[in-house]
Amino acid sequence: MQVLPLRISIAVGLTGLALLGRMHFLNELGSIRPYLTFYPAILLSAILGGAFAGAVAASLSAIGAVMFIPELFQNEGPExxxxxxxxxxxxxxxxxxATKPEQERTEHKSGEHRDFQLRQLIxxxxxxxxxxxxxxxxxxASEQWLQVFGLERASIIGRCHYDIFPNLPKRYIDAHRRGLRGEQVSEEFDSFDDHGGSSKYFRWQVQPWQGVGGQTGGIIxxxxxxxxxxxxERALKSSEHRLRLAVEAGNMAIWDWDIASGHIVWNDQHFCLLGYEPGSIEPSYEAWARRVVPEDLDKIEPEIQKVLKLGNRYSAQFRVRGHDDKVRWIEAFGQVTHTPDGRPERMYGIMWDITEAKTAADHRELLLAEVNHRAKNLLAVVQSIANVTAYEGDPKTFAATFNSRIKALAACHGLLVRSEWHGADLEDLIRSQVSYLDKSQDPRIEIEGPKLQINALAAQIMAMAIHELSTNSIKYGAxxxxxxxxxxxxxxxxMAARFQLHWTETGGPTTKVPEHLGFGSAVMKDDVEHALDAQVSLSFPSSGLVYSISASLTSVAEDGRDSEVSDAAAHR
Known part of the structure; x- marks a missing residue:
C-alpha cells in the first residue's frame, strides 16, 4: 500500500520537471521535436517506479502539454x-x-519447487x-480429507470445490473469500453434510498461502x-432437552423419594405447584403433606402406604392449598421400586395441575344443566307463539307470521349466546329486531338512548315486543x-333507578283503536308488565301509535340473576 504512492510521486515529479523545461528552457525545440523533453521523464519513471509509474508519467505529459502549451496542441492536433x-x-x-531481473525468474522457479513440496506434505x-x-x-488434499468427506483423489484434483459441493452453505463461501483476501478464518465447532449425505462435526481453519511475488495464491x-x-454429546443433550421441554410444556412436577434415607428431590415445578418458591425449603414428605387439603390427605395417605407395601402403581387426585390460600387440583402418578428382600426402596413420579380441567368439567356439567333448562323454557315460548299465532291468524298467513316471530326470537338468542347469557346491549337488541324487517338502516326510524346492558329475561321479552311493534308499523302504522x-x-x-322506553309513530295513516287486541298486544303489554314488573302504556292517538315502558332499573339491567322466560309464556 505504501509503494503505490511512491511510484505516483516519482511520475508526477519527473513529469513536472519535463513540463517546466519544455516551457521555459527548450521552447525553441517545439517545432522540431514537440514532445522531446517528456520522453526522458517517462523513461526514468518506468525504470524507477515500474510500468505503472511510466504510464502515469505519459498520461500527465499529454495532459500538461494540452493545458500549458496550447500552441503544441494546435500544431499537432489529436493525432x-x-x-x-x-x-x-x-x-x-x-x-x-530490459530491466526484468534474473532474480525474479530464480524466485519463480524456487516458488514452484516450494509449492510442489507443500502439496506433497499436504x-x-x-x-x-x-x-x-x-x-x-x-x-x-490429504488422505484424511478424502476419508472425512467421502471423496476420491482422482475425482477432485483439478476440479473446483464448488462443483464437487454445489450446495455449499454461504457461510463457507464467505470464509473462503475472506481467506483469498489474506485473512485467517476459523470456527471452533461446525457441522457439514459430506459428499455422501452424512453430517459431520468438526472445527476448521482457512489459511491463505503466498505464491510467487508475495501474492495470495489460494487457501489451505x-x-x-x-x-x-x-x-x-448431542444425543445426550438432545435427550435431556426433550425431557425438559416435555416437563415444562406439561407443567409437570417431578419427585424422587429415597424411602430409606427420607431424602426427596423436587424439580422447580414441584415447588411451584405446592406454593413454595423453588429451593426455599428442603423437600420432604411433611412439606408436601402440609399443602394437601386435610380432607384429601386422609383419603390418599392409606393409598400411599398400600402402594409402598405392594409395589403397585400410584395414582391420585387431590387438592393443595398454596401460600396465596388458593386451592388447586393436582393429579399424581408414581411408581415404587423394592429391594430384593421386598422392602420399599424408592418412589418416584410426576404430578401436574388439573384445576382448569376440573373447572372445565364442572362448567360443562353446569352448561348441560343450563342448556336443558333453557331448552325447556325456549320450547315453552315457541309453543306459546305457535298456539297464539294459529288462534289469531288466517291459516294462509300462519307460516309467514310464525316464521317472522321465530326469527325475532332467534336474533335475540344469538345476542345472548355471544354474551354467554350475560344479557345483551339494548341498542344491538333493537337493531337485531328491525334488521329482520329490512329496516335496520331505514332513516325513518330514529334509535337513541344511553348504553345499557339488559338481562336475558328483559332481552327476550323486549325483543318480542319491538318485533311486534315493527311488524304492526309496517303493515298499518307509520x-x-x-x-x-x-x-x-x-x-x-x-336517582330513581328507573328505566323508560318510548316508541312514538308520526306521519302515517290516521290511527284507530283496534277492535281486537291479539298476540302482539299481549306481548307488548301483558308480557312486559308481568315479566319486568313494569307499567306499560299503549295508546292510539290519530297522529300515530304511542307505546311506553317504565320499569325498575334492577328488573331490566343485567345483574347476573337467572330468569324464567317460561313464566311469561305460561302467563299467556
Missing part, C-alpha cells in the same frame, strides 16, 4: 497526442523487458487438509473431525307510508 502516447507505451514496454498429512488455488480448484483448509464425540316516522328512545333515571 500528435495519440502518436506521442503510443511511442511512450512502447518505450515503457522496452524498459520493462497429501501425506495425518489431518484433514486441502490446498486450493484462487479459483478454489483442488491442488492437493484444515479440519479436525469431531463427529464421534459431538454425536455422543312505516307503511313514505312520510311516516318512528322515534325509539330510552332513558335512565339514576
Amino acid at each position: 500528435g497526442i495519440l502518436a506521442f502516447l503510443t511511442t511512450a507505451l512502447l518505450l515503457i514496454a522496452v524498459v520493462q523487458l 497429501k501425506q498429512a495425518p489431518v484433514a487438509i486441502a490446498m486450493f488455488d484462487r479459483d478454489m480448484v483442488y491442488l492437493a 483448509i484444515i479440519s479436525e473431525d469431531l463427529t464421534q464425540r459431538v454425536t455422543a 312505516l307503511s307510508s313514505p312520510q311516516g316516522r318512528v322515534g325509539l328512545r330510552w332513558e335512565i333515571d339514576p
Whole structure:
C-alpha cells in the first residue's frame, strides 16, 4: 500500500520537471521535436517506479502539454497526442523487458519447487487438509480429507470445490473469500453434510498461502473431525432437552423419594405447584403433606402406604392449598421400586395441575344443566307463539307470521349466546329486531338512548315486543307510508333507578283503536308488565301509535340473576 504512492510521486515529479523545461528552457525545440523533453521523464519513471509509474508519467505529459502549451496542441492536433502516447507505451514496454531481473525468474522457479513440496506434505498429512488455488480448484488434499468427506483423489484434483459441493452453505463461501483476501478464518465447532449425505462435526481453519511475488495464491483448509464425540454429546443433550421441554410444556412436577434415607428431590415445578418458591425449603414428605387439603390427605395417605407395601402403581387426585390460600387440583402418578428382600426402596413420579380441567368439567356439567333448562323454557315460548299465532291468524298467513316471530326470537338468542347469557346491549337488541324487517338502516326510524346492558329475561321479552311493534308499523302504522316516522328512545333515571322506553309513530295513516287486541298486544303489554314488573302504556292517538315502558332499573339491567322466560309464556 505504501509503494503505490511512491511510484505516483516519482511520475508526477519527473513529469513536472519535463513540463517546466519544455516551457521555459527548450521552447525553441517545439517545432522540431514537440514532445522531446517528456520522453526522458517517462523513461526514468518506468525504470524507477515500474510500468505503472511510466504510464502515469505519459498520461500527465499529454495532459500538461494540452493545458500549458496550447500552441503544441494546435500544431499537432489529436493525432500528435495519440502518436506521442503510443511511442511512450512502447518505450515503457522496452524498459520493462530490459530491466526484468534474473532474480525474479530464480524466485519463480524456487516458488514452484516450494509449492510442489507443500502439496506433497499436504497429501501425506495425518489431518484433514486441502490446498486450493484462487479459483478454489483442488491442488492437493490429504488422505484424511478424502476419508472425512467421502471423496476420491482422482475425482477432485483439478476440479473446483464448488462443483464437487454445489450446495455449499454461504457461510463457507464467505470464509473462503475472506481467506483469498489474506485473512485467517476459523470456527471452533461446525457441522457439514459430506459428499455422501452424512453430517459431520468438526472445527476448521482457512489459511491463505503466498505464491510467487508475495501474492495470495489460494487457501489451505484444515479440519479436525469431531463427529464421534459431538454425536455422543448431542444425543445426550438432545435427550435431556426433550425431557425438559416435555416437563415444562406439561407443567409437570417431578419427585424422587429415597424411602430409606427420607431424602426427596423436587424439580422447580414441584415447588411451584405446592406454593413454595423453588429451593426455599428442603423437600420432604411433611412439606408436601402440609399443602394437601386435610380432607384429601386422609383419603390418599392409606393409598400411599398400600402402594409402598405392594409395589403397585400410584395414582391420585387431590387438592393443595398454596401460600396465596388458593386451592388447586393436582393429579399424581408414581411408581415404587423394592429391594430384593421386598422392602420399599424408592418412589418416584410426576404430578401436574388439573384445576382448569376440573373447572372445565364442572362448567360443562353446569352448561348441560343450563342448556336443558333453557331448552325447556325456549320450547315453552315457541309453543306459546305457535298456539297464539294459529288462534289469531288466517291459516294462509300462519307460516309467514310464525316464521317472522321465530326469527325475532332467534336474533335475540344469538345476542345472548355471544354474551354467554350475560344479557345483551339494548341498542344491538333493537337493531337485531328491525334488521329482520329490512329496516335496520331505514332513516325513518330514529334509535337513541344511553348504553345499557339488559338481562336475558328483559332481552327476550323486549325483543318480542319491538318485533311486534315493527311488524304492526309496517303493515298499518307509520312505516307503511313514505312520510311516516318512528322515534325509539330510552332513558335512565339514576336517582330513581328507573328505566323508560318510548316508541312514538308520526306521519302515517290516521290511527284507530283496534277492535281486537291479539298476540302482539299481549306481548307488548301483558308480557312486559308481568315479566319486568313494569307499567306499560299503549295508546292510539290519530297522529300515530304511542307505546311506553317504565320499569325498575334492577328488573331490566343485567345483574347476573337467572330468569324464567317460561313464566311469561305460561302467563299467556
